[in-house]
Amino acid sequence: MAVADSLLHAGGPVIALAAFALVALFTRWAFGSDLARDRRHRGPVDDGLLTHVATLSRRESALALRAVLSDAGIRSTLRFPAAHRAEVLVFPEDADRARQLAASFGGGA
Structure with a gap:
């Protein structure tokens, strides 16, 4: 039983880090900027006074x-x-x- 407890204690942080990495990847995908998409949808460049x-x-x-x-x-x-x-x-x-x-x-x- 001591081996099972030690594996459970070691696996907990690994599972937590994996879950955190998945959430981070999802938020990057969902809220990140797509540079190619931004270039396609840009309007004409405003040169201001130049x-x-x-x-x-x-x-x-x-x-x-x-x-x-x-x-x-x-x-x-x-x-x-x-x-x-x-x-x-x-x-x-x-x-x-x-x-x-x-x-x-x-x-x-």
């Missing part, structure tokens, strides 16, 4: 274009909406000049 002026395929090219814009006195920012895609955004009053500089930029746009 205007999109260029899309480049490499981060380094986008950083180089941003440096060119900065040298011209144009404030800009970058957004990375997907892998191998970088977007350059500027304020609307600088958009025309920024587009001209981006068109003459040879950084792999």
